[in-house]
Amino acid sequence: MNSTQLLSLAEVRALAKSVLVSAGMDDHGSDVIADIVMCSERDGPRSHGLRNLPFYVQSFTSGYANAAATPTIERIAPGVLRGDGDNGYYQIAANMAREDLIALARQNGIAAFTCANCHHLGALRFDTEPLAEAGLVALAVVNSLSLVVPHGGLRPVFGTNPMSFACPREGGAPVVWDQASSTVALMDIKMAAAEGRALPQPAGLDAQGHPTADPEAILETQSLLPFGAHKGAAIAFLIEVLGAALAGGTLSVDNEQRKEHGALNIKGGATLIAIDPTRFGNVAFDDYISRICSEIEGNDDARVPGDGRLKKRVEAEAKGVAVSKDLLAQLKTMMSQG
Structure with a gap:
């Protein structure tokens, strides 16, 4: 617990909005995305919550996405x-x-x-x-981006x-x-790699084209397996x-x-x-x-x-969520550079 900090859902949303605004989003757009980030921390998977903020920001700062979009x-x-x-x-x-x-x-x-x-x-x-x-x-x-290999193939075709x-x-x-069409969502593979743990089942291909549960090997090849084979x-x-x-x-x-x-x-x-x-x-x-x-x-x-998310929702609303201090430091640095 020393490596985490407890945040209320209101604090999660406020943090997300601040990061997004510092990256150039307008009030309405940042409200929409901040709500999604907060709800992801509340319901899970939390890999889709605050951990997604650096990817949102990168898409704006690289010029790839329009932070002030008007659909x-x-x-x-x-x-x-x-x-x-x-x-x-x-x-x-x-x-x-x-x-x-x-x-x-x-x-x-x-x-x-x-x-x-x-x-x-x-x-x-x-x-x-x-x-x-x-x-x-x-x-x-x-x-989404091509990461999933068609059944029996070696090269990603689908997102x-x-x-x-x-x-x-x-x-x-x-x-x-x-649910994703892949065995495991990409963000969950990234989280497993960051935490140094293997995936519960083979979810992608290694450099030799063999199924593997090693998240680092899958991230290297960028080749995920579809759930349920064909x-x-x-x-x-x-x-x-x-x-x-x-x-x-x-x-x-x-x-x-x-x-x-x-x-x-x-x-x-x-x-x-x-x-x-x-x-x-x-x-x-x-x-x-x-x-x-x-x-x-x-x-x-x-x-x-x-329905598994409903229990998580009740607990998060009552107790808040524990957020990695390293992630919080990264987000605060991003705000200061915005």
């Missing part, structure tokens, strides 16, 4: 919104589009928001959870290509989960289509600009789909969700997907 959003079909992120972060554009997307879903039964010319870091569930809180079913995808799903749950918090690779393909191709974003393999700027992410594409279950004809929708959840809960050690 634009247009309605191009009865149930379709299309966004241009102005070379900023996708979450800012998604935040701007949220109310219109909810209204279109309620009007049409289903609606979608796509966005290109944007960057992404962090968990996707913070885009789907607000929709579920509004009573909608939501699915979000975003493609870690995450996806998130959320739906309302009567009488409780929404069911919300997100099944995870198929999901990564789906997200490449729904993310990059549908939105008109950069393919995961077209990352030369990212390399030139030394950045972690590329300008991929993102799609967020919202469904109003009340418009699909099943008046017992809520009962179905309750039944599915009840069949899982109490079923030995099984739990509803994503």
Whole structure:
């Protein structure tokens, strides 16, 4: 504990906002990203929280991303919104589009928001959870930089290509989960390397093309394995289509600009789909969700997907979170240089 400092969630958010503002973000954009950083520290994985701030800042200071982005959003079909992120972060554009997307879903039964010319870091569930809180079913995808090797291959083609799903749950918090298409998320591999520990299972290839659980070897080759072998690779393909191709974003393999700027992410594409279950004809929708959840809960050690975060949320809200003093020192140095 001597190497950590306890921070309240309010202090985490204030720290994140200060770092982002010092890097050139405006008030609105820094609010959106600071909320995501705080929620990541609260719910986990914390590798997506304060530890992501240096990557946000680097993308701005290198000139790769626009810290003062002003996204634009247009309605191009009865149930379709299309966004241009102005070379900023996708979450800012998604935040701007949220109310219109909810209204279109309620009007049409289903609606979608796509966005290109944007960057992404962090968990996707913070885009789907607000929709579920509004009573909608939501699915979000975003493609990323090429790190994942297709099943049987040696060269990365896909990004870690995450996806998130959320739906309302009567009488409780929404069911919300997100996951990468890789066996392990890149930030979790970086954290394992920083802490000097092996991964729980092989998650990438070493220099000889062999599966390995050594995070340092995986970071050297930048070659991650998809989860579930060919099944995870198929999901990564789906997200490449729904993310990059549908939105008109950069393919995961077209990352030369990212390399030139030394950045972690590329300008991929993102799609967020919202469904109003009340418009699909099943008046017992809520009962179905309750039944599915009840069949899982109490079923030995099984739990509803994503519910592990709710316990972490309660604990973090009550006690705060322990943050590495080294990380805090790094963030304070960044603020002083901003």
